[in-house]
Amino acid sequence: SQTIHQWPATLVQPVGSPLSLECTVEGTSNPNLYWYRQAAGRGLQLLFYSVGIGQISSEVPQNLSASRPQDRQFILSSKKLLLSDSGFYLCAWNIQGRGYFGPGTRLTVL
Amino acid sequence: QKEVEQDPGPLSVPEGAIVSLNCTYSNSAFQYFMWYRQYSRKGPELLMYTYSSGNKEDGRFTAQVDKSSKYISLFIRDSQPSDSATYLCAMTIQGAQKLVFGQGTRLTINP
Numbered sequence: 244s245q246t247i248h249q250w251p252a253t254l255v256q257p258v259g260s261p262l263s264l265e266c267t268v269e270g271t272s273n274p275n276l277y278w279y280r281q282a283a284g285r286g287l288q289l290l291f292y293s294v295g296i297g298q299i300s301s302e303v304p305q306n307l308s309a310s311r312p313q314d315r316q317f318i319l320s321s322k323k324l325l326l327s328d329s330g331f332y333l334c335a336w337n338i339q340g341r342g343y344f345g346p347g348t349r350l351t352v353l
Numbered sequence: 354q355k356e357v358e359q360d361p362g363p364l365s366v367p368e369g370a371i372v373s374l375n376c377t378y379s380n381s382a383f384q385y386f387m388w389y390r391q392y393s394r395k396g397p398e399l400l401m402y403t404y405s406s407g408n409k410e411d412g413r414f415t416a417q418v419d420k421s422s423k424y425i426s427l428f429i430r431d432s433q434p435s436d437s438a439t440y441l442c443a444m445t446i447q448g449a450q451k452l453v454f455g456q457g458t459r460l461t462i463n464p
Contacts, residue, residue, distance in 0.1 A: 275450060277451075285456070286441070286454060286455070286456035286457050287397075287441070287454045287457075289451060292450060292451060294450060300450075331394075333396050333397070337450075337452065340384075340385035340387075340402075340445050340447065340449075340452075341385075341387065341399060341402055342387070342399070342443065342452045343399060344389075344396035344397045344398070345396055346395065346396050347394075347395065347396045349394065
């Protein structure tokens with residue numbers, strides 16, 4: 244069966260510090276991968292998606308970036324975090340129209 | 354106008370009640386419809402997946418799609434406190450890369 248991993252589970256970072264969140268998928272090949280952010284009490288905001296290695300589509304302009312160095316690895320990064328980057332970051336993959344989510348990373352920027 | 358509209362609630366009902374959660378959408382091209390359940394501080398979990406108009410039942414959960422009205426529903430029978438969560442609807446078009454989500458409805462079942 245397919246499994247999606249995210250780490251870390253929780254992260255507290257100061258404003259201006261860098262960020263790297265990692266997501267890996269097991270049990271499938273060439274998945275479509277997604278990064279979402281969910282602010283407190285808000286809906287899901289799609290940040291990036293990738294249909295293959297090195298292929299990244301950005302949904303919103305911001306100080307975040309994404310990379311896909313391997314088929315089943317998706318990384319979310321920032322060079323300098325802002326207070327507004329706080330939120331719950333979710334990695335997901337999509338097969339035949341069905342989306343499956345990882346456990347998420349709760350990021351607090353202070 | 355958002356592509357998918359979902360009443361954010363919050364919705365609070367007594368244990369054992371029948372719960373109805375709803376979403377409306379504007380894009381008639383949507384073909385696949387999903388409901389997710391998200392517990393606090395957890396990732397969303399796929400609960401129901403439907404393709405055609407009509408009803409799909411899974412235990413206490415029934416998903417209903419009315420494409421003519423562009424309206425989908427999730428019914429929960431014999432609701433339990435463990436059903437307390439945020440429920441998100443989502444939909445997509447065959448071959449599309451992205452799902453479109455509703456805002457989510459926060460549901461509380463009171464013992």
